[in-house]
Amino acid sequence: VLLSRDRGLLRRREIWAGAYVYSDRPQEQLRDILGRFAPALAPWTRCTACNGTLADADKHAVSDRLEHGTQQAYDVFAQCTACARVYWRGAHHGHLETIVADAVREFGDAAA
Template sequence: MGAMGAELCLRVEAGLLLFLAPRDRHDELRVSYDGVSSLGHVVESVGVPLPEVGSLLAGGRGVTPAYRPRDGEVVDVREMTRPQPVPTSRFLLDVHLGTLARRLRLVGVDTAYENDLDDDTLIERANAERRVLLTQDRGLLRRRMLWLGAYVRGARPEEQFDDVLGRFAPPLAPWSRCTACNGLLVPAHKDEVETGLRPGTRRSYDTFARCRTCDQVYWRGAHASRLQSIVERAERVVMTAAAE
């Protein structure tokens, strides 16, 4: 039987406050407690997905999400350290993160993305392929079946890009992946691809690459300087994250 009138004091670290309702974004949050639920359940009930939690301390002691706290206990909810150690640098993005997917592929990060996958399929694929699921759907991160996921911070693609690179510091290999399908690029001779090129492109460029998977052809065209700036930004963010 649960304890009547039991209460916990949660001290949620600043980086996790965005998950709380605006009225609850205080240094200390007092929540009612039934005396039987796990600490992980309590933390998620106030809005913080467990994949975003780096550690839990109850009375200053490290505990697991399965821990059952005592009435009146003070619990520190700390955010994930950065860069976050993960067993893989392979990612799967949900349907709302298409621009982020293309940017990650541009810098050579193994990034799966399709714009028509439902939540169950996303979880199944992330688990089967051992990819970290990146999403802004907090409910999706709370699904127990998901092996590993992360919330993407930021409304604009630039912010999201910096967040993912800073959080995971994945190894980069710019210009090595197809931004359309994630396949690997290989050098292609001009005479192999020129039949599909416009006359201006044939006259102006001599160096090409082709996707092994979908045959998309790439060259350093009019947008090369803008894309190069994205690559350089990524390299700076990852270098800074790795040095911390």
């Protein structure tokens, strides 16, 4: 399913399942999508690049994929089991965690 603010893209015949996202503000977009589609919520379990499953990763096992500053500052990592992309709880994580927690609190029971 493609979610987009581009109506022209959504009209293409190659797109067989799509929905227009009304707001241009990310928090409003999240509320809109959760309210309309009620997907099952499983935060921090999927890769944002390929949608593969994330698994805990040992810092030493992924160190060759990290910038030096990231290696120094963080100890907990996850890695996509499909594309091998590495994730960590960076500086923006606290803000994202608040958004996700609010969404789970508001829509978690309805989506389950």
